[in-house]
Amino acid sequence: MIPSLVVALDGPAASGKGTLARRLAEAFNLAYLDTGSLYRATGVATLRAGGNPAHESDAVKAAQSLDLSNFSPADLRTEEAGVAASQVAFIPAVRAALLDFQRNFAKSPPGGKSGAVLDGRDIGTVVCPDATVKIFVEADLETRVQRRVKELREKGENIIEARVRADMQARDARDKDRSVAPLKPADEAFTLDTSNMTADEAFAKARAYIESKIKR
Numbered sequence: 001m002i003p004s005l006v007v008a009l010d011g012p013a014a015s016g017k018g019t020l021a022r023r024l025a026e027a028f029n030l031a032y033l034d035t036g037s038l039y040r041a042t043g044v045a046t047l048r049a050g051g052n053p054a055h056e057s058d059a060v061k062a063a064q065s066l067d068l069s070n071f072s073p074a075d076l077r078t079e080e081a082g083v084a085a086s087q088v089a090f091i092p093a094v095r096a097a098l099l100d101f102q103r104n105f106a107k108s109p110p111g112g113k114s115g116a117v118l119d120g121r122d123i124g125t126v127v128c129p130d131a132t133v134k135i136f137v138e139a140d141l142e143t144r145v146q147r148r149v150k151e152l153r154e155k156g157e158n159i160i161e162a163r164v165r166a167d168m169q170a171r172d173a174r175d176k177d178r179s180v181a182p183l184k185p186a187d188e189a190f191t192l193d194t195s196n197m198t199a200d201e202a203f204a205k206a207r208a209y210i211e212s213k214i215k216r
Contacts, residue, residue: 005030005115006106006130007210008123011137012172012183013082014144014151016194016202020137021119023203024210028117031109035120035127036085038098040076041068043084053087056094063088063097079152079159079167086171089121092180102127121175124186133213135206136185139195144168 007024011017018034025032042063043053051058075081088094102118106128109116118127124134139147145165152159175183185191190209194202 004106004109005132005214006128007115007117007133007135008128008131008186008189009117009119009135009137010121010123010125010183010185010189011119012121012139012144012175013168014148015137015139016147016197016199017119017137019199020194020202020206021117023199024206025117027203027207028115028210029113031105031111031113031116033102033105033116033118035098035102035118035123037068037071037076038066038101039085039089039094040081041071042066042088042094042098043086044071044075044081046088047080047084053084054090056091059088059091060093060097063094066098074155077155079148079157079164083167083171086174090174090178095122095180099127106131121183122181124189125184126181129186133210134186134189135209136189136191137202138191138193141165141168141172143195 005028007030009017009021022032042059045062045066046053046058049062051062053059106116106118120127124131145161145168148168149159149161149164192202192205
């Protein structure tokens with residue numbers, strides 16, 4: 001049996017990994033999972049229930065009863081959802097509740113696909129440590145802030161740039177400093193800095209790297 005191709009993409013918010021992951025999944029005919037959507041949905045579900053995403057009991061309850069069909073893509077792409085996601089992701093019990101879902105997706109990709117692309121913050125280090133390919137996507141803070149501001153304003157959201165920057169800095173700190181599954185490159189990960197790249201340039205580099213790995 002030919003082993004499935006599993007591509008792990010990790011990186012901070014607005015680094016470009018989501019767009020890149022979707023394009024790679026299409027190019028290699030792989031299933032795609034935005035693992036951040038699981039945490040965003042958990043965070044939003046906690047808020048909808050009147051809970052606090054930073055409180056373990058509230059967040060774990062939401063994670064254990066999570067149903068993604070209750071959320072539209074728009075529900076999960078707000079800045080509030082992103083902040084809530086980072087708060088619930090800080091809680092070890094939440095991460096444990098969502099871990100099996102992610103691993104099962106990679107092991108048995110839906111749609112009859114022969115592999116999967118998963119993007120998140122701990123895919124290469126924790127979720128899929130045996131992934132065929134590991135890529136860590138990064139960009140400098142100011143580039144990421146401007147990308148997020150543009151994205152939110154294009155959606156019609158009335159946002160303040162200084163608040164986006166402060167939220168992103170706080171989120172980076174939580175992601176990197178948490179005791180369980182902190183945001184960091186896997187030891188063997190290919191680091192891709194997209195600060196000065198177009199989406200097409202980032203895709204070309206990532207695709208070439210994947211092709212070099214699977215041809216060995």
